[in-house]
Amino acid sequence: MEMNMLLSKSRGTIFWKNLGIVLLITCIPIAVIGVIIYYIGTERIETEVNKAHQNQLQSSIQQLTDDLANLEHSVVRLAFDRSLDETLKKLDFVQEFQTTNELMKSFSLITESNSLINSVNLYLRGSDKIIGDEAGFHSVRTDEDRNLLNALLDTERTIYWNYSLKKLNMPDSLNKAIIIKLPGGQMYGSFGMFIIYLDQNKLNTMVQKLVSGEGVAFLFNENGDYLTTLPSHEDSQELLTLEDALKSQISVQNTNENMFKFDWHHQKYNVSYGKIAKLGSKWTVVSATPISQIVAPVTSLSKFILWISVFGLTMGLALSWFASNKIYDPIHRLKSLFESSRNNKLNEKDEITYIEHQWKMQLQVEQDLSIQIKQSIPALRESFLLQFLQGNLYTHTESELIQKLKQLDWDVAYKRFAIMVAQFHGISDLGGKFSERDAQLVTFAASNIIKELSTEKANLVHIINFQDLSIGVLFVLDPNSSDEAIKANFNKLAHDYIVAINNVLNLKVTIVTSRITDSMKDIPKILEQTRKALRFRDHHTSNQMLDMSQFMLTTTSQNHFPFELEREIVHTVSMGLEDEAMRLIKQFMLELQKNNNAELMVHQGMMKLLGTIHHAIIKHESNLFALYGGVHLYEQLMQLSEPDQIVEWFQYKLIRPFVKTLTITYDSHLREIVDNLILQMQKDILLDVSLEMYADQLQMSPSKLSKAFKQINGINFIDTIVRMRIEKCKELLVTTDLKINDIAEQLHYQPSYLIRMFKKSEDITPRQYREKHTQSSYTSPF
Template structure:
């Protein structure tokens, strides 16, 4: 808690107190007076206007109901179906027509809430048809005379304000009479009678007022069309209604709104005239002025009380503020002393606060310097998360604001990305190994960063640690697409030259699409990295532009299915070398016809799937065999042809063949070892696979498969290899002619020469001459 300042209240304190009182209390008092005198009249005017608008809307609603009623009457009067055929119509025989009339009457009644019922009177038929009375004959002369009198009026459509219903002798109803046929004043054969619902009419008028007000309706003759609101109306109400009616009929007011004093009470009177169906009605509403202004009176008193309360609070707050005027300086001094944990000997608080503030500024500058030094690392981390798509929930403005905090103003900028992939690490003859990939990628990142720093300011290089780097550019929005492309093309060309000269590696560069929105960059970068798969494997250095790049059909144009079957056969036989040789040939076939990296990967993925299926058929546990490695995912990480072939050999085929060899029957292995030695002894005899199969009592195919799986070479190739070795021995140690050696080895001379040259690369004669140089030879081959 802050201790009070130990100073006596002098003249300065009282002067400030008076100033605060003036500043606080005078505006409050002035506002209160204005609100009371000006606000009250304004509120009263608004309340009166709102009340008048409500009355006008209610009168308009009544007018709309009567307009709807007028339209219904006119349509009914001039309905073409109501012609003189009704005069001779037999309502009983033509029951369907009668039924249609009944339905029409019901629809008319339901279409307007003011209509109580509709009836049709036919004089010649002496019948009355209606939705309330149904179908009945006129039996009493009194009723017949009443109905016939309706047809004697000169007007075609007119009002009758006291018409009784034939089934209700004492009733008096307001009704509209429509003589038939419509448009003829004489010779009517019948009439429509539309009775109004008196209760609905009363309710509609009574809605105009509430409380102690009165509302009524009268016609041009001064007859009341509404009944009193209560069954036993008070004399005051009837007297007020008569007085208002006489006043309105005697004087013609322009604005239909006036104030009327009645028995020491002022009423706000509003009336409107409605002319429908040849009659003029007047709607009158009178509401006591005290009832309308009651909310205004309450608000006026409330404003006065609020002003007084505000003035009192202002006085108290002024006193409290005067006591606290020196408190901020005292609190600030205590704050500095608490932070330094010592007491100041300086008597002048202002000088003490100034010295402390300068010390804080020095510390803040030092802190700002440390933050500024850490901003590049923070920016690198943020951009790495952003470009990897981890900030997808952030909006454009959030990303831009965050970049501004990290000293990168990317507002109103254009953005571009470029991805570079290094190739040819395996072609350097052992200069680099796969373990050096991260080091090489780091060097490539430094090269592109150095090239960009010479021309561009806002550049970020991402090291993907897999011989590929990504470059993010933020460029001025004044650059056009062509200017940006030219700048990036020049940068890419310089980068290719630098990587070729420094790292001795090939490089593929893909330039991403140019974007005006920074939130699109992670997606653009991802698409650009995927476009690396479309590089041409036969091109040394490549540049692809995603702004012009069209993805063509990436399906394999020619798939070497026969080689695939041979590879599967070699793997099944356990022939690793043969399988690897065929995979190399398979890779060459895939690279033909200008295939891209993606197309080669598709083919190798298909081969992996086929071999995967083949391995499963041998009941091998793939999880145990490959130690839980995801083969497809691992293959996707390799982009160069030679490493892909090595992966197939060492990661896929060799573990399987080892498992296959270990699992093979030990007795069969012993038998094959014996057969191996027997063949070496009998190589000069006329031997064959079938001969040894008969000796071992097994089929030729089974023997061939077992021989190949255990020895790693098929039977025929093994025989050829032994006979070539025997031929080489005879060429060097004997003087036998080629024809004699071929006969000894059970070959035709031409066939022996052909297979010898295929195996050794030279002919038998050249081999003898090469290995007998310096030794005397008495005979020639």
Template sequence: MNKHKSRNRGTIFWKNLSLVLLITCIPIATISVILYYIGTDRIGTEVHNAHQNQLAQSIQHMEDYLSNLEHSVVRLAFDRSLDETLKQLDFIQEFQKTNELMKSFSLMVESNSLIGGVSLYLRDANKLISDDNGFQAVQSEEDKKLLESLLEKERTIYWNYSLRKIGTPDTMMKAIVIKLPGGQMYDSFGAFMIYLDQAKLNNMVQKLASGEGVAFLFNESGQYLTTPRTNEATIEQLTLEDTLRSRITEEDLNENTFKFDWQRQSYTVSYGKISKLGGKWTFVSATPLSQIVAPVTSLSRLILMISIFGLSIGLLLSWFASNKIYDPIYRLKRLFEAAKPPRSDEKNEIIYIENQWKEHLEEQQVLSTRIEESIPTLRESFLLQFLRGHLYTHTELELIDKMKQLDWDVEHKSFAVMVAQLHGISDLGGKFSERDAQLITFAASNILLELCSEKLNKVHVINFQDLSVGVFFVLDKSSTNEPLKATLNKLAHDFIAAVNNVLRLKVTIVTSKISDSILDTPNVLEQTRKALRFRDLHTSNQMLDMNQFMMDNTSQTHFPSDLEREIAHTVSMGLEEEAVRLIRQFMKELQSNDSTELMVHQGMMKLLGTLHDTMVKHDVNLYALYEGVHLYEQLMQLSEPEPIVEWFQYKLIRPFIKTLTMTYDGNLRETMEKLLTQIQADILKDVSLEMYADQLQMSSSRLSKAFRQMNGSNFIDTVIRLRIEKCKELLVTTDMKINEIAEQLHYQPSYLIRMFKKSEGITPRQYREKHSQER
């Protein structure tokens, strides 16, 4: 959208924008660049100097420790109390002196953190005194040879970088050896061994490194005096240490600091040499440049972000100023661009606005026409939701305002509804089926709309899709409601006449009370629809007025309880046809004595409950049998007597009897199947139910019920059906006359002809002629 707007701005806007950008952004950009380069370079120099000073202080700290160690060694070497009298020292008898020696050793260890232990060896006494183990005799020959080799060295004070500590054969330590007496190279009677604490030495050197950097010590022979952090050091770091040691050892570098590239990363390397106690040590510290300049990078980014922010503010201010300058024309231009994309490349804003304004006026006229055409549809949708009670949260004023927006002024009006129910589809002899209910309802709603629109201006017809329609009236208020009632009654009479003549159906119409509040209309419509249940079933067409409608509570309604019990017994016996006959009789009993539809419906509901209890007693799973269907809800949807009876037969009783038959006694089923086969074989004989009852040794009534339950029809109907089939066979395959065939089937010819025609729809002679032509 922004891109589209920018493309439609004229040359005036872009000239103004360019000028403001030059005024605001160039100074800000210049200051930002100067600040970035000068500030970043200065900060980088200061950070690097601070790093070098910190490194120098750490090295000086380590050198102070070594100097302290050197002073302690020299003082110990030339201590006069450590003369040759120690040769004859009896450590046990002269315990006081022994204790003083051990205390001096402990004091030496505590005074310098680099000292890990102090031991004194006396060759003639073959004794060893240490700060941790006290005094002990040297036992093994290996230890004696090691100690003797220390006294054979030419130097009085020297370093041993792999001295095994006596008593711990697997430990190699760095130690300073001081031969006694001090100042003599030969004929030494003993020696001091000051062991360095390797862990503390490593820790002190590692403090020179930070992050991914390395720091180490090596002596004049190139041996490492520090050990790597085996848990943390990587192969790359160990290789870096070896490379740096080789370069510092082989090259004569004039500077103590240099840059070194390794593994695509630059390091700043600092090194120095320390000469203490006859040894020359070289310390090396290598730190990645990225780590040193990290604070500089952060500050540089901050400076860059501030500069970008300042430049962004300048751009925004420039944009804002340009829009303010261009605003009078641009506001008009934007109104048209927001509505639709431009269809021309006109650069002159005034001409562009003029053309767009003309198009806008034309479109406004078209849209106004379309809105007027769509208002009826919108009003129909709104009224449908309102009358169904979906807008119950609206107040009366809100409803009136909404109706005004939909071109219906309902303020200071009266309101009424009328509901019509169509009846008698089943009485038309198959002209309409239940599937045509929606089509019939649609036709009735059109008839009602046409009749009402002729007399009233504000009418809304509701199609309930179930053979019932309603109409909502907005009426002009009058001093009395009598003229309005007369108009509604006339419309009801006209509608009944039209439906009777066109659709050939009966109609029940209920007219509501006239209300002054639109808010009550959904409730009035609901009550009016419920009043349809109080129609008289014996009247073809009926009109009910809610103003005079009262339910007669004094009338006594006869309920056929005996028939109800007989129907339940018949259903439990599995006699479908008999049950249906009794249900029709039950329906007629309910319709007598001026019963209303509601009373009849309540009676049928009670019958459904009785049959429901009967089915439950047979241990039938009704939920599985009727596939979870709500039977009472289905029955509530029916209002005509014949559809109700058919629903009982096909939806309720037949599925139950079928299930009951499947669960019936297996032996009796097998007996009935054999009996049916025997009847087919004996069809030309004079058979009877009593004859077969005697053969099966059961009573005729029991056989009749079992036969009817298993086969779905009684014995006589089954025999007639089989004989009709045999008659059809003889008509097609033989030239026998009808009299002869009737004699073989044990029927009178006239009776046979009548039964044949009832079954096949044609006479036996016509049947034979038809099949002769086909052959």
């Protein structure tokens, strides 16, 4: 069972290295003897085999030379054949079929007489014809082929090689070919040429006979061009690289010997080469055979020695296996410990390297976690303090709160605490510099300013951004500082902060400082009280500093609520007179501020006005949900503190939506009634008329008629009558000689009342108006 457990362990390089050292020490004598015998025997055999291989290579090179000499003979005979003269230019290959057939037969005989020739082709420049034993007779069809053939003819040499010539009927092939210009021996002005294509496969086979097995043989010319090609298989690229290396090595050989040894990819080759000069070119034939292949016969002699070595190694393995496991066991346990702690195991065979890498990773992870914790502590502390100041951690004890903050890098044990709250005013008085939407941005800028100033006064400071043009600051104070020193520092900080906000943001500030406490549990309650104290700021003072420890709500006079204005506001709102209602609301705000300087009292007065208007709107049977979209009006008003904001809220959020719905209720029929009533009043201007009289005529209640008249006409009934009679008075003063008493009698006014009303309207008396205007045509606007 113990053996099975040991075998189940994964082994790394350390185990196998240790085991190998033990085995080498155990078997080194046998290994040394085997190696000496092996190398002494193989060296002698290698010498004899190399001699035999060299003789065979020389014989093969001579055979290759003979084949090329035969090819050369065939080429020269063809080049200087007297029957192939210029008469061929005039030969009609179609009409003189017999001559054409004999040429093709002679080409076939040449091909069959030499195994290296694949095909023979004849090209005549003037006729643009080409004939061969393989493709037969055909014309040159493309300019590309014609240019290729003419370029071959224009070469200065009479007989020469081309190592990458394509066949006309096989445009993608590259062939070795011999070019023979006609007539033979003429370098310029040739009328045609023979193109002898070599059989690449037979040439490769002939050269490859120089070697066997895994050896390589090839043929290249003086320009380094290969006359042989490699077969297409997966090792061809590697063999081509070997050929290039051998070719480079032969070019730098300075010895007269035609053989040398060459190392390539951890294998040693025995290389032999020879020179061949035929057909105007010089070739080098190279044969490279692995020495291991040459000395293969010696391996049988050394097998016995190897088997003895293997037996000794096996015995050493059996004897050292258990000892190696005992040595390796601590390393294995440590490695397993790391692997069990990670989901993804590294593919590392060296246990020591693996353990070192894992240890470094653990240290890096620990360092990264430490950095992340340090970076996240401020955010965690912000979140914790936010929950704490909102009163959500009321279940925590004092010690738990102190311990939690200590974990968040705040040591607040035996410390004192205080709160400062600031409210910003006057954002609507900046002439467009800030809008109401910029409240959060302004509050953020102000919080940054107080943060910079506060950190100079205390080490531990927490800024609370309420996102509503107000901020709070929590100070952790030194317990050794006196209350007087702390208050002095707070006053200095408040003064500096007010100056900074005035200069940078052009806003006014109200600052309230709380009482100092020794208990953290009291801080949420103190914060709530301090924020509430902002409501007691004086509306008539721009910048204020309030101290909660000395704060007392006192009144010097009895508060007076403007009930009359409240009734007038409700009446104008009920009639849909938005402009008049807003004028009265502004006056109402001024009355509240005059009687109550504290913001809280003014705000409570506006809340009562909201309740009264809200009650009046309900009496009109309006759908409040459709009118205000389900908005909580009282909650919205509670969020506002600036007088201008409150007045604008009353206009745009409360009154205007109601007035719009109220205006819609006055239909076109009622407007027509009011328009006809105005025309009737112009006709009855000299009569003693009243609202009740017209209401009886129209069969309407006086209140409904009065409300509709003012809603549609914009002016109430009495003011309209007075304006019409003033205009009539002006007409009578200019067009008649009636005295003012007579005119007043016609208009059903007392003379003194008419004169007073006329002067109020025109800023002059009736007499002055008559004197100013001459008797001229006058048409009343009514």
